Amino acid sequence: MRNNTEGPVVVGVSAHFHDSAVAVLVGGELVGAAHEERFTRVKQDPDIPREALRHTLREAGLTLADVDCVAYYEDPVKKLDRQLWMGLPQVPDSRPDALFRLDADRPFRDIREALGFDGRVEIVDHHLSHAASAYYFSGFADSAVLTVDAVGEWATTTWGRGDGDHLELIGETRFPHSLGLLYSTITGHLGFEVNEGEYKVMGLAPYGEPRFADRVRKLIDVTADGTFELDLAYFDFRNPQGMGTEKLTELLGVPPRVPESEIEQIHCDLARSLQLVTEETLLALAARAKRLVPSDNLCMAGGVALNVVATRRVVEEGPFKNVFVQPAAGDAGGSLGAAAVAHQRITGRRIAARRMRSALLGPATPADEVARTLKGAGARDFLDFRDREGDLLAAVADRLAAGKVIGWYHGRMEFGPRALGSRSILADPRGADMRDRINASVKMREAFRPFAPAVLAEKAGEHFRLDHPSPFMLETCEVTSPLDLPAITHVDRSARVQTVTEEDNGRFYRLIRAFEERTDCPIVLNTSFNLRGEPIVRTPEDALLCFLRSSIDCLVLEDFVIDRAALPTAWRIWFEGTRPPRTSAVSDSVYTLL
Template sequence: MSAQNTRTPAAAGPVVLGISAHFHDSAAALLVDGRLVAASHEERYTRRKQDPDLPIDAVRDCLDQAGLRITDVDCVAYYEDPAKKLHRQLWTGLPAFPDSSASALYRLDADRPLREIRDLLGWEGRVEFVDHHLSHAASAYYFSGFDDSAVLTVDAVGEWATTSWGIGRGASLELVEQVEFPHSLGLLYSAVTGYLGFEVNEGEYKVMGLAPYGEPRFRDEIGRLIHVTEDGSFRLDLDYFDFTDPDGMLGERFTSLIGVPPRVPESEIGKVHHDLARSLQVVTEETLLRMVDKAHRMSGSENLCMAGGVALNVVAVRRIVEEGPFARVFVQPAAGDAGGSLGCAAVAHQRLTGERPRQDRLTSVLLGSGTDSDGIARLLGAYAGRSFADFRGDEAGLLDAVAGRLAEGKVIGWYHGREEFGPRSLGGRSILADPRGDDTRDRINASVKMREAFRPFAPAVLAEHAHEHFRLDHESPFMLETCEVVSPLSLPAITHVDKSARVQTVTEATNGRFYRLIRTFADRTGCPLLLNTSFNLRGEPIVHTPVDALLCFLRSDIDCLVLDDFVLDREALPQSWVTWFKGTRPPRRSRVSDSVYTLL
């Protein structure tokens, strides 16, 4: 990051770099004159799932995309207040982790964020620290396009807040009430996630996918763990929790309450686990609906903005949309901690200028690195010889070739354009398939994604045809809510056991080539949608470079890889490649524990 000043005309207004780091899923976002120009996750570069370190590579890439250097930045914003966080950490007490004298103590350092921003980024200018829940709230409100809105943020914990209610009006955003740690809906969900044998901070999606298989027969028992007041606030019954126990956050008293022992990770999943997941999901939805009612009463607005990790519970969001009191709901698509980088940058912009960032609604999260067709050509020429098809200058031919393979039932790795920001692949780095195949879901789960068989896949549908196949009356570009499948087509690969799907509506304006691929597939088959899932294997980040995509292709049962303008079929590759890479896995990075939420 050279000190040479290279400010471009696009950077005539303030340049604000937002950073989230030092917990999990670190990220960077760049605002130029109030416009979001780039955002990226550090894990994509380092290949360390949920990399928590300062996002040096993501920062560099964001600046490169804008044609800027670190010296062009006017302000660096950080997504939480380290001093307040340390206060809560010390109040909680050191957990009994084996490494508490080393790495745990390393986390108890309120000076670390500023020190690393100075030392690792070489930044000597203004740094704004923004409270965690204000960063979440700003990431939703300032990118919603609303003139006014109620704002609800719900996660595990920030500094102290676990739930916040706020009001946005014009450039003003104020948090007016909060619930504080240790009372946390997010921690309740994570605690049961760990109890069910899934990895905390990762397995919550699995619990949500497992829930429709069960019945809510433990609803009353889960309900005893959380008391929701008449006004929509809540408290946990702390007698059931120990948030510092590395063996799990729910102990023997919870086991006695439900009569079900904790599930051993990777062991068989039975009906009782389905029922426990469903019960947790129902309690979560009902609690969120009470919170939403409170937000409506407090604000008087017809708009609601949501962020925080719990806002990524797509089933709950659908109930909020359908049953809640708001006319319009906007969920920030990177609602977890990574999205805090957007929010703190937006707050810093408002502090610098007195104005909100540009009020356009966020319509695309294709905010990461783009593809380089010529660079891919050089890569393939060096490593793949002539075992690929070159469609440079012939997009129609490329789309016809790929649509034909999809119609034959082949699974496609799709790598084109800028990569997505947030947890969902949305047509930039995706695995695609025909949603009509009876065995497609099981095949992709088992031999492509290498994950649990119960997990559902999402459809990407041409926006103008969405209403024909899904009970959906508005665009859903980010896969942030579920809805009922009502298609005249049989779509077993994307229809969950409860007849729902997590839909992505696709427009040509925001996702050109991906839209045109689906349209070409529809012209060939009469089916205007595709199965779309993230381009990665279980436990790994979404692919970032062409080499990442090639390795994922070789190590799985993906039939065909599309790298920008080039098509590689598995049968055309050297057999030695397929034999050598098949089934290999990179080492899984160690964690203190997968069953406890690391509050440090």
């Protein structure tokens, strides 16, 4: 049980749309946060986060009885107003339960009944949750705030002002005018999954030329003062078959691509054109933020803030000296912001005014528990390095230097969409065929998709055009290394860099340093520990199954190392080459506006 002098325990909840999550604050300190999908194994699970709450409280040494307030990340009444304004939509066959989302009482019922909480509940508007997730975790004493996503209740873009303990939204663009929905519409047109494939479009863009940019600009009118409107003749956000009209296809001159079909140059060119217009628009929105709030600082959140190429342009070309992007900028991060707003309402003070330094906020698994899991699964030929970290790091660094692909599981799980050295797949970035190998036989995904480098922070400037920390992989930069790094260098010579410090990353930092001692390369390839269509692994069992279903060469579970050659023969026969069924809570063709 907690000490009551520590201040209120506030739980933030995002749920009932996609990517549900919880965050826990104790006395204004963030002690834990987790995605529900990591527990249920349903990608982007929208349901009330029962399991995430239970495990996050337990990790913090708390129970539900210790919680003073639950904060919900959007206003369900305002959201229902927008849903009814749209009219009853056609419901996709894949989501027959979707109409149950038209229920403004559901969040309260689920908090009371599913979570079992009968105390104070605070409702925080969706974009205020986004804004608070950025400002209150930035460490800035004052800041302009910009949030951009598909849609919340009504707002799709907001401008805000943070000043000391206080945060207010001072302007907005409302649905159906949405930069996020523009990007998602063309994502679907290109044959990728909406609300998941946007990352693919961003990765595909450097392979193309922006020859359709003028046509894409006809879809969105960005005014001189930094506001915008969509030309709604090209969009139908109620159509479950796709959000673009026939007129959109006529304008673009590019027919909709069939999912999983061949990607042609015309698709690359459309992706590049969309990306360019998105960057231009985000720069205009940031310029408006500066005019409204003449601070040196900008805080950003919302799903569009995860467009790392556009974010980089805001950092380099925008009018602000300092930019902070919430590492969990999407809806899951709304749980952080809702909790922070509730804390301010309860106490009259902001949460601890420090920069968020780590996203390692989920549960951990003690080494002894991992040992029991391995023995219980029948594994015998694993290497035990308990109390011998130096030997462990030497063994793993040797394997990396020999070209092995490593599944790396250590410490607390990441919060947000990026693997940051806790639940990661690692490899040597110098291998000429490493990117193709991992895409094809480990991640089972499209060959054009790039991988990120994790670099010792003190060496970052020697290899990348980067003059500030980038601990969360939130922006791209140019690769300038004297080393040949084909596995992490995109076709436009960019990379999405993670800078790694010993203070914040501990063992992961020391592993990269051990790799550098063997290779003179202070960089490793780092990608999320999961197969295509699955959430990032959470437990040792998840990691073991992913290892068995992929072509990862070696699995490191805390202090234990398992080489593929040491797997029991029966395991290899049963699991190698098999795939779990794809389980997702999100429609592939439309952004689920219910």
